Amino acid sequence: MLESPRLGDEEKAMLRSYSSQMFMRELSNLDLAESFLGNMIAMLAKHYEKQVVLLVDEYDVPLARAAERGYFSEMRDLLKAFLGPLKPETGPIVNGRPVLKKAVFTGCLRVSKESIFTGVNNFAANTVCTENDPALSAAMGFTPDEVNEMLRYYDLESVRDVVKHWYDGYRFGRQDIYSPWDLISFCSKASKTSDPAARVPENYWTATSGNVVIDEFLGFLSDADADRMQLLVDGGVIEVEINEQLTYAGMAFHKLEDFWTILLFTGYLTVAERLGPKRFLLKIPNEEIRQTFKERVLARYSAENRSFARHGSRLVQSAFSGDVDGMAEVLAPLLRTYVSVRDAQSRAPAENYYHGFLSALLASAGDQIQNFKSNIEAGDGYADIVFDSGAGSEKTGVVLEIKRAGRDENMTSVLNSALAQIEEKRYGEIFDHMGCAKYYAYGLVFRGKNCLVGGGALRMLGS
Structure with a gap:
């Protein structure tokens, strides 16, 4: 021009x-x-x-x-x-x-x-869950008829079943769709050889997919979630609720429905059946994705979850011994790994993300704690997190008050206000009702990937 x-x-x-x-x-x-x-x-x-x-x-x-x-x-x-x-x-x-x-x-x-898209009119959105225009669904990849025509053109009709097993299986609305890039890549390579034995399908999808967001969720999943992932790999289906209104800020809470939503939206899963407005049966679409899922999601989850659980165990041990430095040492590397800048800048209420993060971490060490409670009425207010362990005279409670410091706030001052709140609101009274003989109180202040822990003095309750 x-x-x-x-x-x-x-x-x-x-x-x-x-x-x-x-x-x-x-x-x-x-x-x-x-x-x-x-x-x-x-x-x-x-x-x-x-x-x-x-x-x-x-x-x-x-x-x-x-x-x-x-x-x-x-x-x-x-x-x-x-x-x-x-x-x-x-x-x-x-x-x-x-x-x-x-x-x-x-x-x-x-x-x-x-x-x-503020101010844009005549806006029609097609998703893997919602179909406003069937023609748009058919344009998202290759339809079965288009695949048959392509295989005939390249004289590859003999491998139709193999191609279907490896690259078919996606559903957009009511339309069956093959993965376009992968099919083109396979046909391009297979058409250059006359040896049927050389026409072996390959995994082209792995090199084109990103995992950053998925990786952020893996440490927050439970053993039950691992069982569901294994069921998918074994060819089964799972029933989930999908969040079609998921936003980048919303990901900061690492909700389970958001994890499955991301797997669906990024192509790891596809819809097997719609059960209701938000409920779906999901499955892995084909062999190519099954291999990728095993290598990049399930295997990573197993390693990530074991590491996360070890950190959770150390945090609980430190909390039950008054070791504020030990708690800080556990949290520091985890914050660098699991807290993205997106989480730190979420528009959600300031402490919510860190509250969820600590809840998930403590849940990973569930066999070491009892009576875990979140946002529970205690004294004259609501304590962020309380839990206990032990029995009789050794039964010990822990209360955590969580704060997030603003960019211009002094973290030590915010920590002192958290500890003062525990005293002023008399949160420790809840441990009388829980049958504890003693308890530890901690303030935890976060700013982005940084954390300050204070308190840790042992408080004895009435005989």
Whole structure:
């Protein structure tokens, strides 16, 4: 288009700027980046004198990367401006029509319309769970008829059953879908040999899938979840509730339904049957994904869970011995591993994420504690976490008060307020009702991946 007679000098200068990585990396040119899509659509329409069709794959990836690295709000604001041309406002016209004819976005995690698509009308969303347009479902991969035609074209009909076993099995609405990239890769390689023995299916999916978000969940799962994963690997189905409104901020709570939702949305699982508005039977779609699931999810879970349980055991032992330094030593590496910047910057109530994190950690050491209670009425308020262990004169309780320090707050001051709250609200009274002879009280203050633990003095209860 730099040679186009229909584009002016200013438009060509803009194109040259867009082609310069150094120029586009300068924050001072952010306004030009925000207007990139609108400008390109207008120039394409002007050059070709036709309406433009916009196709955007993996549209959610910039938000996912930004959430992982701590600039989610900035990326969201950039995309809002970037996608401005989708709004039904008066704009450039080509041959009497708007320059943009239609736009199609594809991705793994559905981003809410209110997040980056504000003001966009006629917005139809198709997902693996919800079908608004059957034609869109059929476009998500290869249908069985298209696969048969492809195999005939490449003279590969003899391996139809193998191809189905390895690459079929996805469901979009009511449409059966083969994984397109994997099938193309297989046909490309198999068609170059006449030796049937060399036409062996391979796993092409592993190299194209990311695991960062899934890895964050693995340490929070239970043995029952491991049994469900093994059932899937063995060819079974599991019944789950899916959260179609899952957001990046919501992932910070590591809810079980969100884990299965992510596995479904990222292609590790597919719908076997819809049971209700939110309830589904899920399964692993094919042999390729079964191998990947075993290697990248189930195996990683086993190692991750054992490590997580060991840390949970050490935390409990330290808590029952008044060892605040030991508790801090347990938490420090775990926070670096399991707390993403996304979690730390969640819009949810400040302490909620860390509360859930500690609950999961303590649950992993469940055989060492008794009577675990969360947000329980105690004294004149509600204690964040209490639990006990032992019997008779050795029965000991632990109360944890959790705080999150703001960016400008002194963590030591916040810790002191947590310990003072335990005293002022008389949380220790709950241990009388639990039959404890003594208890330890701790304040835990978090900021991002940092933690401060205080307290630890042994309190004796009445005889």
